[in-house]
Amino acid sequence: MVEIVEPISQKQGKSEKENAASDSDPIQDGEERKQLVKENLAKDSPEYKTEEEKEGEEKQPEGSEAQNRLGDILERIQGLIRTYIKLPSEELAMLVAIWVAGTYCYKQFQYYGYLSIRSATPRCGKSQLLKMISLLSAENPPVTSFPTAAVLYRNPRKILIMDEVDQLRDQDKETFGAVLSVLNAGFERGAVIERLEKGKGDKFEVKAFEVFGPKAFAGIERLADTLADRTFAIVLKRVSDRMPRFRADRLMEEIIEIRELLSLWVDEHEAAVISTYANLPTTLEVLKGFDDRFQDIAEPLCTLAMLADQERPEGPSILSRLATSLIASIVRREPTGREGAFQFFLDLVEPIISRRPYKEEDTGMRFISTQHLLQKCQEHPDLSWIESGAALAGLLRRFDLTPINTGHERGYRLTRQWYGEWRNRYPKQLIDVTESKQHDEKEELPQFMNC
Incomplete structure (x- = not known):
């Protein structure tokens, strides 16, 4: 009897996956391959995003870009100041807010005015407001007291926050004159103070120190004439209503977030800041009637206010509030001495x-x-x-x-x-x-x- 042996199946020895593939419809198989090629090509594209990235975008809240509009950030700073400080004019809180924002981009301006906080009596909130400005400003500069001239021009940090500066009047005339010369020059870009520094051997070399930068200071007495001409003045008065206690440690999360938002905004809009400032008219409508020096120091703040309003056309207007606060600050620039x-x-x-x-x-x-x-x-x-x-x-x-x-x-x-x-x-x-x-x-x- 002849035994009939069946032919060995071609499937024998193959994996189930391979066998399943061979049994698949050739048309369907071709479509899958095309899809696979498309996916691989897509991964090489710069627009390619993973499923996790797409999921993250879906979770991002609507209007998130609006959260970083300059006008919204300024409103937050203004609200923070009004909560803890009683100002003679509420609009001055917006001036302080814009001045703080300017510390993140002051190098783009030719001038940057000082902020002077004064009062006739102690315990009016000067030091507290100065502390808030310090925490919100770029580089988070510390509040210093009784600075010397060397501190002002040798300090690598150009954003200076100073308290009790009225004590400087008690210095000798030579030291006093040096401090005043630094402050008088430091509101304009390119300003330097030259000093003789000992070099090699017994030789002395002239070294120039840049002194341009934002400066805010508080004191009880009046400012000297030349220095007052470079400042926005806020004169506080003691009020009967007790304001909420300012606890910086409990507000640090919000303060840090504001600093990060301001830094991010400036990084994204640096070109717009430079262009807007460079193309300002000779005299802005809101600055008509002010003297030339005051217009010089006010134009950087107006630049930021204009950009804030462009981002937020629905209002409320930042520039109009700044204009009101500028009038309030110059009225209080009392001529002294x-x-x-x-x-x-x-x-x-x-x-x-x-x-x-x-x-x-x-x-x-x-x-x-x-x-x-x-x-x-x-x-x-x-x-x-x-x-x-x-x-x-x-x-x-x-x-x-x-x-x-x-x-x-x-x-x-x-x-x-x-x-x-x-x-x-x-x-x-x-x-x-x-x-x-x-x-x-x-x-x-x-x-x-x-x-």
């Missing part, structure tokens, strides 16, 4: 200047004797400290007015043009002087703080 005395002097000579007829009608010039001016000063309660010709000359020479000798008597030639120029610079409505201080006629350096 020589500047305050000069304001009273302009008031004193106004009727004399406007009196007619003039001896020299063509030029509008009028000669006033030193003796006559001293008599008028003695009758004025805020100028009675001017008791000699030297004291009068010491005040007026700072404002382009020097005495002359006619051969018969010494005095001053006042013109309508001179009066008009200085009156425009010190208009009555922008100056709110509540008190005047006596001055030492022998004083050689302007005071940082006047007693």
